[in-house]
Amino acid sequence: MGLRTYVIRRLLLSIPVLFGAVLLIFAVVQFLPIGLRATLFIQDPRQVRFIDQIIAEHGLDQPVYVQFYYWLRAVLVEQNLGLDRNAEPVFNAMMARLPATVEIVMFASPLIVLVGLYLGVLSGANKDKLVDHGSRILAIMGTSLPSFWFGIVLLSIFYAGLGWFPPSRWGQEVNKFITAPNTTWTWYTRLITIDSLINGEYWIFVDGIRHLVLPVTILTLLNSAVIVRVTRSSMLESLGKDYITAAKAKGLSKREVVNRHARRNALIPAITISGLMIASLFTGVTITETVFNMGGIGQYAAESARVLDIPPVIGYTLLSAVAFVLSNLVVDILYAYVDPRIRLG
């Protein structure tokens, strides 16, 4: 059916899902008593006194569909997600913390995919040999260890014990430099690694990387496990196909057969799983950010949840749903591009 048609089709299909997700969040919120719901709308702490007015203004005493309209309008048009417990608008708070999360995900995602795919292919091509057993054990460990616990253990060893990889995004020295009154530092992307390179402050870059090592390592170890497993079984399936025998009958060596024929076919389903990893990444990031105090939106939401501060949690849920649907869309399109059977109809 052609790539373009496929893309458009997938795009159109995502819209009702997205809409449904938003609807679901709204439905969940509806369970709260009316007073609490009102807090989702206020932008200024002083407005708390005028709860009745707010209720009337946003139609909280009106039928459900009216409320939905008001809420949607608040979220989409005014970017009003309410206030958090510190009387800060949730939207602004999340946007301020977004770069931290993006930075971790930016480094972790390619690592997870590459490590997972590479080990999976290696495992499948060398079934039951040492490499295979080794990576299978790694994979099982990855799915069995609690990420927060592993994070704590690593912190204990590598920070408290060895002092190599500290938590948080940057150290005190860097902080002093950045926040000094007449500093030369300018924020561009709000990502410490990239901005430090742009500013030419390489020591800050190194410091940023040091702080990222542990969280990225944990995310990689724990999330590549699933990819390894899926790629491995996909590889085994691929190696059992007839075209592998045909390729061998042409006189190709085992390495050529594995690399050129088996691997490309095995990677196709593995790409889908890699995409689904993004979902796990959200959960993983939330926990990892909290453990390592990275100041990202995940940590923000988690700490809000702990004290039952609702607006940030709802805001975060909305954001993750949107990001999740979009990333699935991207993966599906990539999949269609790579598999000629879909690309050419």
Added chain:
Amino acid sequence: MAEKPLVYVKDLDLRFYTYDGVVEALDKVTLYIKDGETIGVVGETGCGKSVTGLSELVLVPPPGRIEGGKVILRKDEKWLNLLRQREAYMRTVRGNDISMIFQDPKSALNPVYTVKQQISEAILHHRVRELCQKLLEEDREAVESGKKGTLSHREKKTLEKMLKNPKALSIRFRSKIPFLNSFKRKIKDEVTKEVVKMLKDMRIPDPERVAEMYPHELSGGMAQRAVIAMALSCNPKLLIADEPTTNLDVTVQLQILTLIKDLKKEYGMTIQYITHDMGVVAEMCDRVAVMYAGNVVELADVNEIFKNPLHPYTKALLECIPRPGCEFKSIEGTVPSLISPPLGCRFNDRCPYAMELCTKEKPVLIRASERHYVLCHLFRGGVK
């Protein structure tokens, strides 16, 4: 045997070590193939005809293991036991001296590569030196006749080096760098020309377009032609055809069979045609090897087999061919399990002529006449 055969399989033993036990898939299988002839290997499903073909290429997948016997190929005036050769050597034999085509053409082709890419692979693997030679020749001729050379100096140097050792590290390195790899493009163009020529020989219309297609875009017949093109791209002496028409529509079957016959004449090939269809055998083959439960039970010229079948199984097989006006006939009983095959002759429980000896002792291949061999105790003292 008068002249030396091209392929001689002697006493081939093949076992599969599976979960449920050891499967004695091939038991002292013996046959020979002479230059330029088409030998049909017939038998029911599971009789071992396909693995015999794979064994000749030493491509039997684990848990299978060849446990005994010889597979002798006559190459360059020498006789080589392929089972004793190193894997690296076998890789020069596969696709080059012996090629194989498969039952399901669509699954024999890798769905993510185009037809051209897959055929090129075989050509690049075996014939790259020849192509380098050709390119250098062209260049030399152009220069000699006063025109500008077709190759740049750098390309010429690289090609000359490739002549000596195509897999050299420096060649591989150079082929990855954008400016230095123009020689690669020249070779690829040559290969593409060869591919299109092959496809045209396969009577495929519009071969340039078909070359760029992916397997799922082809019909069954086209796909099989592509597979045949792939197999013949390096001019093998022996083509092993493993039921190539079984999965195709009847009308397409005829086309492919005709194509194979024509190609045989054009390329002067020897063909080992594996099938379960006696009709195809009658149509295509010069000689026939009948297999049952991992044994070659009869080996003779095609006319002999049809006129004068000796082995009880062959006889029963021929009687089973449906004829208008006659009742349906079948052979009673089922093929024995090969995990604990019966002692003695493997056909004895279904054989109408079974004697006591047949349950105790295994028969050996007996020469019933000049070119007619049979595996049966009935013929112990020569033709009855």
Added chain:
Amino acid sequence: MSIRARFQRFRTEMQPRMKELRFTLKLVRKSPLSMIGSGVILFFVILGALAPVLAPPGDMSQAGDPFMMPKDGIKLIPQPPSPKHPFGTMEGQYDIYYGCIWGTLTAFRIGLSVIGGSLIIGLVIGILAGYYGGWIDELLMRFTDIILAFPGLILAMALVVVLVPLGIERLDAVMLAMVLVGWPGYSRLIRGEILRVKNEDYVEAAKSVGCSDLRIISRHVLPNSVYSVLIVSTLDIGTMVLFAAALSFLGLGAKPGYSDWGQIISLSRNWIYGSPQNPYQYWYTFIIPGLFISFFVLGWNLLGDALRDIFDPTLRRK
């Protein structure tokens, strides 16, 4: 038909299934991974069953709830392992040993009830969608898709945050949230299996003879499709416990002092850097409960993995 005859018929019907079961058990015994996994799980079962014996609640419990960890004093600083407290104590002098042992029971309780709940809801919805097809299928599947559009932990967080103000106990809210987040996965699975089985010839045959829908579902469709779902759910028990531990760690789960592994680790957060002299001083507050979680989940994962390989039809009869 007489009772005896009915019983005989049951036995003959069960025979092939029994044989399969015996074959499966044989495969389980042969696979080292599944034996290790089963061993680990068995260990925890025994631990849980013997909890009242190994860590008697009598002497130090509070509020009469055996799941609350006993407090021995009010000091804030955790104490290292000693004869009285084999695994040491946490902040607030909760006995870690007690918490870990009774935590086994909590883990089983969480894992089994969440999986049970998800399975029930998931199977019902999946079967309805798969068997009846049409607009029922569309509707139900859109609904599951919407829930699946959220990362699990996050949706669970949101649900807990909404449920608790409504007055539900925290731990129960967490379990309810996990069930609500977990059932769509099973629906999808069973629906897929049913769609596959629905087209098989024996279902056509049953329909053509006039069997009622319920009969067809329960006797023909279910037994053949439920296998893979059960396998996946075994694996998920471990994942659910991890999930619950993560939520506990974030402060959403059991209340402080409850025997829950995640909860114990959550309380140890202040002590992971140790003291200036010894960075590993309070290792016991998080290493020990963490090991409990890891091994528990590992056991289930090993078993689930091995079971998956065992039931894979392509590998089953090598």
